[in-house]
Amino acid sequence: MAISRYAVLGYPLGHTMSPFIHEKLFAIHGVSAAYEKKELPPQELPQALPALRKLDGFNLTIPHKSAILPFLDRLDDRAALYGAVNTVKCNDSLIGYNTDYIGFLRALEDGGVSLSGSVLLCGAGGAAHMMAFEAASAGCSLTIAARPSGLPRARGLAEEIRQKIPGAAVSVCTYDAIEGDFDLLLNATPAGMYPHPEAMPVNERTVCRCRAVFDAIYNPRETMLLRTARLNGSKCAYGMPMLVWQAAAAQEIWNGLPFTAGQVAPVIEEANWEMERVFR
Numbered sequence: 001m002a003i004s005r006y007a008v009l010g011y012p013l014g015h016t017m018s019p020f021i022h023e024k025l026f027a028i029h030g031v032s033a034a035y036e037k038k039e040l041p042p043q044e045l046p047q048a049l050p051a052l053r054k055l056d057g058f059n060l061t062i063p064h065k066s067a068i069l070p071f072l073d074r075l076d077d078r079a080a081l082y083g084a085v086n087t088v089k090c091n092d093s094l095i096g097y098n099t100d101y102i103g104f105l106r107a108l109e110d111g112g113v114s115l116s117g118s119v120l121l122c123g124a125g126g127a128a129h130m131m132a133f134e135a136a137s138a139g140c141s142l143t144i145a146a147r148p149s150g151l152p153r154a155r156g157l158a159e160e161i162r163q164k165i166p167g168a169a170v171s172v173c174t175y176d177a178i179e180g181d182f183d184l185l186l187n188a189t190p191a192g193m194y195p196h197p198e199a200m201p202v203n204e205r206t207v208c209r210c211r212a213v214f215d216a217i218y219n220p221r222e223t224m225l226l227r228t229a230r231l232n233g234s235k236c237a238y239g240m241p242m243l244v245w246q247a248a249a250a251q252e253i254w255n256g257l258p259f260t261a262g263q264v265a266p267v268i269e270e271a272n273w274e275m276e277r278v279f280r
Contacts, residue, residue, distance in 0.1 A: 004033040005054075006254070010061035013039045017218075018059060020274050021247045024267045029257045042067060057089050057254040059247075065126055072096040081164065082130050087250040097253055100130050103246030104216075110261075111237025113212045116140060117183030120210065122175075122201040124154035127216050128188035135186070136161045136168040143182070144172045145202070178206050185210040185229075192223035194279055200225045208232045218243050219275050240275075244268045 008018040022035040033056075040048055042063050049071055052058055060068055065084040069075070072085065073093035078101055079085045085096035108115055119140040121132055128144070135142045142161075146154040154172045161168050173179075191201040197220050200207070207213065213229035218239035226236045244267050248259040 002032075004031065004056040004254075006033060006035045006057050006059075007038045007052075007055055008035070008059040008061065009038050009040050009045075009048075009052075009064050011039055011041050011063060013037050013061075015278055016061070017243060017271055017275065018061075018247065021244055021267060021271055022251070024270055025244075025248055025251050025259070028259065028263050028267075029251075029255070031251075031255055031257070040064070046071070052088075053090055053094065055090050057087070057250070059250060060086050060088065062126065068096065081133055084126060084129060086246065087253055089253055097250070098130065099246040099249035099253070100127070100242075101134055102249040103242035103244070104131060104134060104214075106245040107237050107239070107242035108214055110241045111212075111214065111235060113184065113214055113235050113237045115184065118181070119143070119184045119186060120145060120178065120182040120202075120206075121186045121188060122146075122191075123188035124150055124157050125188060128186075129157060131186050131188055131216075132157055132161060132170070133165070136165045136170060140184075141169040142171070143178070144170065145175050145178055146172070148174055175202055175206075178202065181209045181211075183211050185213045185225075187213070187215040187217065187223075187225055190217070192225050193217045194219045198224055200228065204228055207234075210234060212236070215239060216242060218271075219279060221272055221275075240272055241268050244271055 019035050026033045074095045076097045079096045079098040087097040087099050089095045115138045119135045119142050121144050124146050144154045158170045158172050161170050187201050189201045191199045207228045212235040214237040215223050215225050216239045217223050229236050
């Protein structure tokens with residue numbers, strides 16, 4: 001049986017969890033596949049395309065999610081909406097997909113968190129872009145918070161949402177200017193990520209005004225943000241389910257083999273243990 005070949009592209013990659021997660025997922029359906037990491041500087045992406053076309057598929061992370069767009073033959077609807085791709089299927093053509101939103105929505109579901117009502121989004125980068133569009137598409141009242149230096153990017157994201165989703169309720173403010181209560185806080189910033197787990201994107205007072213919190217960070221499993229929210233009695237959802245579910249969605253695109261929650265749950269726990277082993 002021929003071995004299918006896949007890879008993840010990024011720069012830098014460091015200790016990416018993608019090979020570990022994909023190997024576990026391939027094993028569930030008995031797929032014979034090799035998955036490697038390719039640390040590729042952004043300026044080398046065009047020269048890498050001939051080799052990438054020989055793969056069966058590949059994933060992309062920073063800084064290639066938008067840079068890959070001119071080299072693709074087709075985009076799915078979500079990738080076109082976000083202007084970002086994290087999964088490519090290679091046949092006679094290169095087709096770009098975005099499975100991050102599937103991971104995001106499944107992670108919320110796993111945590112019993114609803115994407116509804118008033119939403120406070122921290123950050124305006126790549127992950128925030130997807131979360132913002134999903135929140136606006138779900139009819140949420142969205143507030144995008146950013147540092148002063150990030151306000152132009154946040155305002156640009158808000159304007160893009162208004163253009164693509166007419167009638168969307170979206171506003172922008174700095175972290176210091178956040179006011180009111182929220183049904184859900186979404187953290188799409190690196191604040192609280194290893195090796196600085198003591199950081200939070202917002203202060204404790206703001207966290208305690210949010211009924212539920214999702215943190216896209218998966219290392220550590222419980223960030224200071226989530227710990228504060230949990231102690232406040234808020235519902236919490238964390239980043240590892242998002243990471244594993246988006247990988248499962250990518251494999252479904254590549255091989256047409258769906259995954260159940262019962263199949264994915266053990267992989268999430270194994271990935272948590274592997275993360276602990278590597279970093280602690």
